[in-house]
Amino acid sequence: xxxxxxxxxxxxxLNSYMLTCVDADYDxxxxxxxxxxxxxxANPYIIxxxxxxxxxxxxxxxxxxxxxxxxxxxxxxxxxxxxxxxxISTAYYQLFIRLILCLSFDALRQHYTIEHFGNDLKxxxxxxxxxxTQKTYDYINTQINILAPKIIxxxxxxxxxxxxxxxxxxxxxxxxxxxxxxxxxxxxIIPLLNKLTEKPYQDM
Numbered sequence: 141x142x143x144x145x146x147x148x149x150x151x152x153x154l155n156s157y158m159l160t161c162v163d164a165d166y167d168x169x170x171x172x173x174x175x176x177x178x179x180x181x182a183n184p185y186i187i188x189x190x191x192x193x194x195x196x197x198x199x200x201x202x203x204x205x206x207x208x209x210x211x212x213x214x215x216x217x218x219x220x221x222x223x224x225x226x227x228i229s230t231a232y233y234q235l236f237i238r239l240i241l242c243l244s245f246d247a248l249r250q251h252y253t254i255e256h257f258g259n260d261l262k263x264x265x266x267x268x269x270x271x272x273t274q275k276t277y278d279y280i281n282t283q284i285n286i287l288a289p290k291i292i293x294x295x296x297x298x299x300x301x302x303x304x305x306x307x308x309x310x311x312x313x314x315x316x317x318x319x320x321x322x323x324x325x326x327x328x329i330i331p332l333l334n335k336l337t338e339k340p341y342q343d344m
Contacts, residue, residue, distance in 0.1 A: 143160055143162055144162060144174065144176045144179070144180060145176065147160070147176065147179060147183070147186075148175065148176040148179055154183060154185035154186065155185060156185070158185065159185050159186075159187060160185065160186055160187070161186075161187045161188070162180075162186060162187075162188055162189075163188070163189050163192065163193035163194060163321070164188040164189045164190065164191065164192060164193070165192060165193070166192070166240070166243060166318075167180045167181065167188075168180075168181065168188065168308070169240065169304065169305075169308070169318070170240065170243055170244050171244075173243070190308075190317075191317040191318065191321075192317065192318050192319060192320060192321050192324075193320070193321030193322075194321065195321025195322055195324065195325045196316070196317055196318075196319070196321045196324055196325075198321075198325070199321075199324055199325050199328075199329040201221045201222040201225050204221040204225075204329070204333070205217050205219075205221055207333055208221075208333065208336065208337065211333065211337045212337050219270065219336055220270070223270070224266070224270050224332065225316060226313040226314070227271065227272050228264055228272065228316065228328060229312065229313050229314055229315050229316040230312045230313050231264075231272050231276060231277060231280060232260070232261070232280065232315070232316075232319075233312040233315050234280070234284055235257065235260060235280055235283055235284060236257070236315050236318070236319065237298060237301050237302060237305070237315075238252060238284065238287050238291065238298070239252055239253075239254065239256075239257045240301050240305075241291060241294055241297055241298050241301055242287075242291070244297065244301070245294070245297075248290070248291060248294070251287065251290045251291070252287055252290075254320050254323070257319070257320070257323070258320060258322075258323035258327055259327075260279075260280070260283055261319070261323055261324070261327040261328055262327045263276060263279045263280075264276050264328060266332075266335070270336075305318075316328075
């Protein structure tokens, strides 16, 4: 954000010899998300992540098995991290698109914020087979129902958000790529790894 503010106020000028790399945040997804969103999109010398942030990339499923090995010193891993992440992503998709809707309109932002979504991610509970429990689904549905009357007049916009997400390759089972990276890492990935590595030598 500091770098983009500097570019916006012309304290920093980019050129072919001066590039910058920044997290995409929601500037590629939501018009006028920041005061500098248009600059962010138009400046050819700004390189961005395709996902929300670098933390999302660090927590990609292909890395989780590696983290597991490093943490447990195990010789093999029987945990299907990809399946777990897809389950969580799919479960939160409907709540996620409602977050994007609320962030897209000033009048709706107060009803559901990134912080609300981050707190909701803490409610994930897995059973002994690493499947999401019904308790988690019930919690998510409750949050959706609470939001329903507040966004009832924006259903067409919700459809447009789904279409825009599809255009950039975001589906139900991979929408975690666009969750705020710190929340995804801190509220999902780290607790998940802690839970699954409670017995560090079980696979040796």
